[in-house]
Amino acid sequence: MPNWIYPDFEPLPKRPLFLCIISNTDTGKIPGLSAAGTSPELTDYTPGADAELVETNRIITMPELPEAPGGSPTPAIVTKAALNLTGIPSLFVASGLRKKPAVPYAELGGSAGGDIRKGPAVPGARALYENGALLGKKLARLSDCVFIGESIAGGTTTAMAVLWALGYDVNVSSSFQSNPTALKQSVVEEAFSRAGISTGSLKNDPLKAIEQVGDPMMAAALGLMQGLRGCRVVLAGGTQMAAVLALGKSMNIEGDISIATTKYIVEDRTASFKEIVEAAGRSYYYSDPGLQNSKIPPVQIYAQGYVKEGVGMGGAALLAAINGFSQMQLVEETDRVLMTVELPKK
């Protein structure tokens, strides 16, 4: 057993597939909420740029590398490094995505999510769920173990909103080192008041929770989980994916479903990752990407709690570990990816 993942992940998948759902939500543009993209305007481009980085190591449709405040680069570099090492195929899945990447991806349709304070966030949640299920059913015929990550700026606030609507009294993580919990709470309270819902009032109506206060990533993830029954499913992410586990429980989705994340999320005291996963009745895995050993300072500070998760980095790192790569190999490949990524010419 590799010594940088916990607990052991068995059996070894034969034909693993790494999916990553890419979506936009206007909730992510509320100033101060999300750390993905250096300005609210650029957050629309972040998921597509993450896809471009992972698929080709080039940024094509965004003017710069997606960054968090503090200057840390997108966690897509860790995901890319893990997929480079293992050769595991990836497929990005657009769900309510405004700015499309210039690389191949699967399209589920839908519009970007709205600001949850102002109106129903995902009116087309059911259609996205159904398209996700349709795609999941096909992929279950081809793969025996599907990882599902996400890239959606502002997704932790909609995760908090959905968890509260389902009756979970919990906090969520942040890509900031210092979690803007109070701001998130006030956004969620405003959304609840607008939608006329209260804590736990949608615990038996997960699709309505997404429709009112969620985001398009959740609808796609829930549909994929449903369609992938019979196949092992590992959600790859922090509290956002834990919220999807909670949605799945509310919908009685059965199957071999778990979640994989980073040590940084598991150790985040401002968030309730373990509590949510346990309440949803699922098990979790985590990897320690060891990024303090990076030679690049903005990558080193991941280990101090910046960024923490995203683009399924924790799950991708786990895949590297179970395929026999060392923590140091992942760190070195992550540095190499960042040093060689091609940016648009200015």
Place this chain on the structure above:
Amino acid sequence: MPNWIYPDFEPLPKRPLFLCIISNTDTGKIPGLSAAGTSPELTDYTPGADAELVETNRIITMPELPEAPGGSPTPAIVTKAALNLTGIPSLFVASGLRKKPAVPYAELGGSAGGDIRKGPAVPGARALYENGALLGKKLARLSDCVFIGESIAGGTTTAMAVLWALGYDVNVSSSFQSNPTALKQSVVEEAFSRAGISTGSLKNDPLKAIEQVGDPMMAAALGLMQGLRGCRVVLAGGTQMAAVLALGKSMNIEGDISIATTKYIVEDRTASFKEIVEAAGRSYYYSDPGLQNSKIPPVQIYAQGYVKEGVGMGGAALLAAINGFSQMQLVEETDRVLMTVELPKK
């Protein structure tokens, strides 16, 4: 061996995948050329509607069922029937597609192909080829046998143009019973004069042939073939897919590549299907869908040479055969699909 496919198809694929490339080309809007879509305007919607039919048995984004003149329904009904029987997963792949379907599909990007008489038809051919190769490489990790069909109205004319540019002195099939060969030839001659090319002048430059006088389907198919090396690849179609074989030969793409079509294409005396496939050094399979036994007259007339191919129907029928279904089961399921397809409310 099933008695309605020729020759035997062995070994039986373990994890087959049925792809279908959907594209638009303005060459298909030249009046009199294509039989896909009842009017030139509607041809833009035909590929997406084919995807919707196969994925959900509903037409969502087009006002009516795609039809050929003479009233025959789209060959997608046969493909859908075969995939229903076998449970083989399908994935539609958009390449230069103007009107997107409302079901999940893979997006390779690109613009619709131009009218080959008026300017370079696919200026983005290389990017589509590269995206196709990227997707193909992933799918080769998941499937052991990938079928690749197409739905692109007007595709036989661009096939003829590309074949001539590669030096093949041949004719192509038509979805009309009576092949408008003279019109196709005059379109191709006009395109060659516009582009300054002559028969065989691009025989060592297949991407330039696509760029100048081809269509976006070809660029995607060629890229997929390249990316899928190591996996068995079966092109599913008539002379359009035979042209892709010819492009693959010109590009020295190696691997276990063959083509599957219908009896109606193999028996088409106005076209040179067998000649092209043999010159490309590949083998072909064909199935006899037996549609004369349909209870629905517009389906029966397929057997008289209307429609002939499209949406990979010949390859899909072959998959039904090798999975133990009888010709009559396929015919009955085709009739059932057509009788139950849901159309948009007027």
